[in-house]
Amino acid sequence: MVQMKTVPARRAGRMGARQIYETLRDQIMDQVYGVDGLLPSSRALSGELGVSRTTVTVAYEQLAAEGFxxxxxxxxxxxxxAVVEKARARTASRPSVRNMRLSKFGERLRHDPPSWTLPSRGLVANFRYGDLSPSDFPTLAWKKAMVSALNRRPERLAYDDPCGSLRLRTALQGYLWRSRSVRCDVDQIVVVNGSQQGLDICARLLLNAGDRFVMEDPGYLMARHAFSATGAVAIPIPVDRDGLETERLATVEARLAYVTPSHQYPLGGVLPIGRRHQLLAWSRRSDAYVIEDDYDSEYRYGTKPVPPLHSLEGNGNVVYLGTVSKTLSPTLRLGYLVVPADLRSLFGAAKQIMDRHTPQIEQEALATMLESGAYDSHVRRVRRRSAERQQALLNALRRRFGDRIQIDGADAGLHVVVWFRDLALEFEAALIEAARSKGLGVYPVSALFERRRQGRRFRPEVVGLVMGFAALEVRQIERGCTLLAQAVDEVAAGRRR
Structure with missing residues (x-):
């Protein structure tokens, strides 16, 4: 429908040809219509505006005469x-708005926005973490579950519980108990639109401007962005090969700690049971909450899982965060929180304010897969495929680099971190550029260090890459490692010259 300008009071009633012409001209120049965009027929527009077809025709004739x-x-x-291209050029040349009237939240985002780019196309291999292979998606099982959800005749068409479908929360309760030893009441589960919304709710409810929060260093940047957007201040705590160095918390005062204890992102350490108890003791002593992000615990390769923080004594301070983004697809935007019982109503209220509730059809479909066992079967299948991909990556890296590299985080997950022992950090940009010229997408681990963001030195001072493999087939992985070796050799040769 064409949205015409408000008719001035002195000309209320039917619109004239001149007013129609001016409105359409302005909309064309404002790029409401794209290149070769079609306007309504004169008959359709005259009926919509309640004017004669002749009046519309006169307006169109004037637009045509002027080349619009x-x-x-x-x-x-x-x-x-030509008109649309001219309009685009005019928009591009407009001066940027300098005096934006923003909230403090908006100002913080303006000065420290999270980075995001579309996945690059046409690459031989893209080792970007977080992407999954379309061939792994359970198309038939999901389609069957969606059809089942659509065929379930709703009792009503209305807004539902902001905490999520009771059926899905009940199914999740059983899944968490049998797969992760997480025991909770159904009312403690809050369904969210992916883990990022879960982090955002935690940030809004548990942090104020000026509060301090603990972050693993290196760590997950999108969590830091969610917490920092409140005006809270990050306290980076180093991680080693076993995860967060919890002994460093002894003198730290903070309202919240964000951790990935089952598979530290990005270095891959599994937090030992002793450190887990140490972290929980700190949270009780500090009256602080711990956000336990269990983002890819389904992917373990020959190692036994350590009990989640939530299942240990003192879980009244733990918010457990899970997602299906690494098992089904990040496009579904389905995740869940397990919150302390006394916070359930607050998390539900925050969810209601944000978006009322997560889409119901997708919730019902996931519930169907969980109830039928199709989800568990799918997880077992993709775990096997992921193990094959990871082994192919490890073999290819070791063949081409030998002891020139150190690999971290290979016990679990969908990525590894590769350190190039003989390539100093100053050559990081050159390596990424050389790899890209060969059709490779590779990504530095240094960007995930809070200490580097603050201009502070950190170790190790060599190039490290976060290499995701879940979206690649074995042949792509092998070819990608061959090209990566060529890129490393080129950069090393240039360094010696």
């Missing part, structure tokens, strides 16, 4: 390509 549209007999008017 092209008119052909028997066809709808079409926006002239």
């Amino acid at each position: 549209i092209e008119v052909r007999h028997g066809a709808r008017p079409r926006v002239a390509r």
Whole structure:
């Protein structure tokens, strides 16, 4: 429908040809219509505006005479390509708005926005973490579950519980108990639109401007962005090959700690049971909450899982966060929180304010897969495929680099971190550029260090790459490692010259 300008009081009533012309001209220049965009037919627009067809025709004729549209007999008017290109050039040349009136939240985002880019196309191999292979998605099982959800006749068409479908929360309760030893009441589960919304709710409810929060260093940047957007201040605590160095918490005062204890992101350490108890003791002593992000615990390769923080004594301070983004797809935006019982109503209220509730059809479909066992079967299948991909990556890296590299985080998950022992950090940008020229997407681990963001030195001072493998087939992985070796050799040769 064409949205025409408000008619001035002195000309209330039917719109004239001049007003129609001016409105359409302005909309074309404001790029409401794209290149070769079609305008309504004169008959359709006259009926919509309640004016004669002749009035609309006069407006169209004026637009055509000035080159804004092209008119052909028997066809709808079409926006002239040259006009749209001119409008785009005019928009690009406009001066940027300097005096934006933003909240403090908006100002913080403006000065420290999270980075995001579309996945690069046309690469031989893209080792970007977080992407999954389309061939792994359980298309038939998901389609069957969606059809089942659509066929379930709803009792009503209305807003539902902001905490999520009771059926899905009940299914999740059983899944968490049998797969992760997480025991909770159904009312403690809050369904969210992916883990990022879960982090955002935690940030809004548990942090104020000026509060301090503990972050693993290196760590997950999108969690830091969610917490920092409140005005809270990050306290980076180093990690080693076993995860967070919890002994460093002894003198730390903070309201919240964010951790990935089952598979530290990005270095891959599994937090030992002693450190887990040490972290929980600190949280009780400090009256602080711990956000336990269990983002990829389904992927373990020959190692036994350590009990989640939530299942240990003192879980009244733990918020457990899970997602299906690493098992099904990040496009589904389905995740869940297990919150302390006394916070359930607050998390539900925050969820209601944000978006009322997560889409119901997808919730019902996931519940169907969990109840039928299809989800568990799918997880077992993709775990096997992921293990094959990881082994192919490890073999290819070791063949081509030998003891020139150190690999961390290979016990679990969908990525590893590769350190190049003989390539100093100053050559990081050169390596990424050389790899890209060969059709490779590779990503530095240094960007995940809070200490580097603050201009402080950190170790190790060599190039490290976070290499995701879940979206690649074995042949892509092997070819990618061959090209990576060529890129490393080129950078090393250039360094010696």
